[in-house]
Amino acid sequence: MYTDIIKKVHIEVTDKCNSECPVCPRNFQGGAIHPNIKNIQLGVDYFKLLGDDFLKNIQQWHFCGTRGEPMANTEIVDIVSYLRYITPHVKIIIRTNGGIGGVKRYKELSKLIGKNGMLVFSVDGWEDTNEIYRKNVRWDKVKAHMDAYLSGPGNCHWDYLVFKHNYDQIPFAIEFAEKNNIQLEFKEPFGFDRKFYSTSDKRKIVYTLPVYDRKSGELLYEIEPETEREFPRNKHAAQPAGMYNQYIGAEVKRIKHAKNQKGIEKIANTWAGPSIDYYAYLKNYDNSEFNISCEALNRVDDVSGLPTQEIFIDCDGMFYPCCYLAGKHFMGEPQITAMINKVDKSKLIPSVDNSPESILKSTFFSKIMVDGLNGNLDDSAGTCHTCVSMCGEMPVKN
Numbered sequence: 381m382y383t384d385i386i387k388k389v390h391i392e393v394t395d396k397c398n399s400e401c402p403v404c405p406r407n408f409q410g411g412a413i414h415p416n417i418k419n420i421q422l423g424v425d426y427f428k429l430l431g432d433d434f435l436k437n438i439q440q441w442h443f444c445g446t447r448g449e450p451m452a453n454t455e456i457v458d459i460v461s462y463l464r465y466i467t468p469h470v471k472i473i474i475r476t477n478g479g480i481g482g483v484k485r486y487k488e489l490s491k492l493i494g495k496n497g498m499l500v501f502s503v504d505g506w507e508d509t510n511e512i513y514r515k516n517v518r519w520d521k522v523k524a525h526m527d528a529y530l531s532g533p534g535n536c537h538w539d540y541l542v543f544k545h546n547y548d549q550i551p552f553a554i555e556f557a558e559k560n561n562i563q564l565e566f567k568e569p570f571g572f573d574r575k576f577y578s579t580s581d582k583r584k585i586v587y588t589l590p591v592y593d594r595k596s597g598e599l600l601y602e603i604e605p606e607t608e609r610e611f612p613r614n615k616h617a618a619q620p621a622g623m624y625n626q627y628i629g630a631e632v633k634r635i636k637h638a639k640n641q642k643g644i645e646k647i648a649n650t651w652a653g654p655s656i657d658y659y660a661y662l663k664n665y666d667n668s669e670f671n672i673s674c675e676a677l678n679r680v681d682d683v684s685g686l687p688t689q690e691i692f693i694d695c696d697g698m699f700y701p702c703c704y705l706a707g708k709h710f711m712g713e714p715q716i717t718a719m720i721n722k723v724d725k726s727k728l729i730p731s732v733d734n735s736p737e738s739i740l741k742s743t744f745f746s747k748i749m750v751d752g753l754n755g756n757l758d759d760s761a762g763t764c765h766t767c768v769s770m771c772g773e774m775p776v777k778n
């Protein structure tokens with residue numbers, strides 16, 4: 381699959397988290413924790429295992445992931461120090477809800493990151509609103525950590541998910557960011573169920589998002605997207621195509637959400653989505669019609685403007701091409717699960733006898749993923765459904 385040296389890594393250094401964000405796959409709508417969460421972390425030893433030959437080519441480390449909080453990793457400072465030692469100019473990006481880690485860690489990271497990268501605070505509003513989506517994130521901690529980070533030389537970025545409940549704080553956030561030299565960007569949240577049109581007036585319909593209590597399972601409140609006012613387009617963060625104002629003009633529907641979700645982690649343990657056979661319609665099309673442009677293979681470098689190849693590393697150390705497939709595997713999506721089950725999973729995890737280079741040459745990357753991209757899988761779909769849906773043009777199912 382990969383034809384060039386890997387220059388960028390997106391890594392999930394832990395699946396632990398202090399927050400209970402309702403759309404995050406680590407939990408069910410802010411309530412029960414997903415049974416596949418292991419509360420594990422990668423240590424400095426893992427990075428040493430990757431070896432200098434691999435590390436020396438890396439130009440950017442992105443500490444984020446699909447279901448974990450990098451600042452909850454107790455070795456995060458040691459990991460970043462080690463990477464700085466091996467590659468002094470490497471770009472370090474860390475995304476955090478800002479509510480965990482302690483003042484000392486943020487101060488140290490500000491020095492280590494400096495101007496080669498940034499710490500991104502995922503903060504959706506201010507004192508009275510952030511905790512509505514970032515449930516369980518203590519505001520006093522966010523503020524103390526932000527102040528600690530800002531007291532040092534590190535670049536600071538702020539990613540703000542815009543909801544109905546925090547829209548009015550946008551002007552304040554812009555002012556605060558300008559005063560404190562923070563690069564602020566807004567994002568449209570995903571995760572609101574939609575129907576395209578109501579039968580009566582042809583308007584889009586979005587449903588409110590229920591938020592549950594982790595211990596009792598009780599329904600606590602509902603969240604609404606902003607449907608009337610757009611946020612500043614010139615401050616829109618890079619998001620998947622189509623995400624900016626997809627809820628604008630929609631009618632918000634309050635349906636009766638379950639009053640209690642007790643036991644959901646037992647029934648929702650297995651994949652609730654379609655089977656591979658449901659994807660069989662993909663075989664009615666020529667693979668070239670999907671126009672897949674693989675983000676792992678064709679990411680454009682910010683500085684050189686040239687394509688650069690990237691991998692994703694999961695919290696158990698396993699290599700994947702991207703976070704989309706890792707996230708789907710975590711959720712138990714059957715096609716990627718079957719693709720991975722064809723190989724010995726330990727061959728996708730580095731060890732003393734298994735270098736990153738041999739992982740990238742292994743059957744999964746050199747044959748199975750290539751077949752998935754080119755339509756040669758031996759399953760009823762032929763092409764990897766996730767690749768088409770995330771990086772291509774999904775045809776209409778008929």
Ligand SMILES: C[S@@+](CC[C@H](N)C(=O)[O-])C[C@H]1O[C@@H](n2cnc3c(N)ncnc32)[C@H](O)[C@@H]1O
Binds near residue numbers: 397
């Ligand atoms: C799973 S988080 C991991 C990093 C870190 N825990 C955080 O939240 O920033 C990955 C990214 O998903 C974003 N995110 C969480 N909920 C979202 C939503 N409903 N819509 C869009 N992005 C979301 C986070 O802000 C973060 O940038």
Ligand code: SF4
Binds near residue numbers: 404
């Ligand atoms: S802070 Fe990040 S990892 Fe934690 S629950 Fe929210 S989105 Fe998920």
Ligand code: SF4
Binds near residue numbers: 673766
């Ligand atoms: S989903 Fe498929 S096409 Fe998209 S980045 Fe991942 S491997 Fe590449």
